[in-house]
Amino acid sequence: MTSPLPEPQPNVVLKKMQAPVHAVSPVLAARHPAERLRMMARRLSALAWRCILAALLGLPLAAPMHSVAAADEAPLRFGILPLGGAFESRNDWDPILADLSRAVGRPVSVLSVNSYEALEQAIQRDQVDMAFLSGKMALDAVTQRRMNVVAQVTRHDGLPGYRALLLTRKTGPRTTLKGLLAEPERWRLARGESRSVSGFIVPQLQLFLPNHIVMETRFASEVVGTHQATALAVANGEADVATNNTADFERFRLQFPAEAERLQVIWESELIPHAQIVVRRDYSPAFQKKVQAFLVDYARGKGQRGDAERAVLKSLHDLAGFVPADNTSLLPAAKLAYQLARQSAMTSQWVNEAARQARLQRIESGYADQLAALRGSAP
Structure with a gap:
């Protein structure tokens, strides 16, 4: 069996939605111009070294004379699950994160990655303050990495979750669930990473293990990637069966209609709860409530603003909005x-x-x- 594709390196995009403003102090302004220049140079040099040190150590930048202001201006680092691709995911989230920045009064930077593993490592290194996570990753963030759930997404279908899928081509020698379960060693598998709920955990739990099939070892070969990548692998004849889910397959149909037309669903799971928004516990309860209030109110207004916000959510896997949630939503x-x-x-x-x-x-x-x-x- 071939090895999974090598994990790509994370793409980190620090895009500040709100730039901090620094004023010159009255004492400095009163000095001789040459003296002011020397003092400003020394301060800028010290600030530059603090920035370098903070970046190397992964620590928030704090200025000694204005610690409160610096804390208020530190970017809120938002991590995004790689549902399509790093660039695509970042672009989809940019509008709502710009609105979040204005609502909480601080800049927001985006951590957009190509794999679940890269995002998990960033969370472990304390490089993420807030994130859009699902299933096992959200569970680990709360129970191991000092984060709290503040909201959960909802979709227009009104269901409390989505379903994992297995996809095959409509035509060819390997198109049925019966054939898959009878001879998995003859099938080429395209699946999600082991942290993916619909791409690995649920199909393994609800279908394969009960039929004495271990996904990692029983197939002729495997490709590991995003839901978009697994669907394309089957559509293009590079794999025989792919794990996916109802939300991502709907999106795939819109983006790749010709490829989607070649595919069929041969299995559906039970309902899987929707993804959550988590925030690091280091932030005050008041700040977490502020973030929660922004999310819950988003896209619920009337008029042009409400319409624009609903359009933003529609681009995010056809989301309808957010509802308040806490850590018990991960049960x-x-x-x-x-x-x-x-x-x-x-x-x-x-x-x-x-x-x-x-x-x-x-x-x-x-x-x-x-x-x-x-x-x-x-x-």
Whole structure:
């Protein structure tokens, strides 16, 4: 089986939606012009070194004489899931992030990446203050990386979630679910990364493992990529079956109508809860409430402004808006992760039964800790 494609490096775009303004102090203005120039040069030099040090260490920049102002002006770093591509995702989010910048009174910078792994690493390095995440990544951000859920997306269909899909070509030798389950080793798979809920976790849990098929090892070959990439791989004959989801496949139909016409859905999962917006706990409860209020009110107004905001959300996978949410909205994601871990432990090969039972006990303990953290009872 071929190895997954190498992970691309993250594309980081620091696009400030609101530039800070720096005024010259009255004391400096009263000095001789030459002295003012020397003092300004020294201050600029010191500021430059602070900027370099902050960038190298991944720390927020703080000026010693104006710490409150500097904190207010520090960019809010927003991380985006790579649903289509890094550039496409960033462009889709730019309008709403510009509005967010004005609402909270500080600049917003964008971290747009090409893989789930790159975004997860950025969160682990504390390079993300706020993010659009789903499933396992949102769960890890809350239980391991000091973040809180403030909102959850909604869609126009009114459903509380979306579904994972399996796609094949309409014509050819491999087009049926029965054939896939009977001889997976003859099929070429295009799937999402292991952190992707609809691209890996749910198909593995709800379809493949119950049929004694491990996605990573049973197929003739595999391609790992975004939902757009997996659908294109099947449409272009580079793979036989692809994981996807209802929201992304709708978007794919609009962007690639000719390729979408070659594809069919052979399997659908149960409903998967929608993605969440998370914010780092280092920000005050008042600031988190401010962000939540902006998101919940977005696209709910009337007139031209409301129409423009609704158009922005429509470009974001046809979203209808945001609803208030907290960490308990991740309980379904925790259950999914628990079920997958348990199912994998039950079907895997072990040295002896004691080793299997030890693994199952760790899974149960970890799940209990997650539930406590999400419900707010963890220390």
